Amino acid sequence: MAVNVSEFCTQASSILQFVGWVLTFFKIGIPLVIIAYGMVDFGKAVVASEDNEIKNQTRRLLYRALAGVVIFFIPTLVMWIFGAISEYNDSYAKANFDMCKTCVLSPWDCS
Numbered sequence: 001m002a003v004n005v006s007e008f009c010t011q012a013s014s015i016l017q018f019v020g021w022v023l024t025f026f027k028i029g030i031p032l033v034i035i036a037y038g039m040v041d042f043g044k045a046v047v048a049s050e051d052n053e054i055k056n057q058t059r060r061l062l063y064r065a066l067a068g069v070v071i072f073f074i075p076t077l078v079m080w081i082f083g084a085i086s087e088y089n090d091s092y093a094k095a096n097f098d099m100c101k102t103c104v105l106s107p108w109d110c111s
Contacts, residue, residue, distance in 0.1 A: 034065060042061070078105065
């Protein structure tokens with residue numbers, strides 16, 4: 001039984017668009033949450049006036065920022081994977097994978 005992969009992006013466009021919206025939300029929301037938590041944690045540490053607490057909060061903020069950067073670059077990784085896949089296919093399948101990439105990376109342009 002042969003599998004027709006060329007229609008995958010067309011059939012899964014609504015799912016891919018939803019994934020795109022989730023990624024867009026995370027790209028905007030995660031930095032805002034990191035900034036808010038950082039402000040609250042540093043505020044508590046400064047009010048406590050303890051050097052160890054300030055160092056601990058600095059370390060926590062660094063870990064949160066690294067996690068935010070990793071999440072922010074997930075769409076770049078997805079784009080790279082779709083680009084690598086589309087290079088190995090014929091022109092119709094490549095156009096279809098371009099639709100997948102568009103739905104994930106810019107869901108407002110997915111049709």
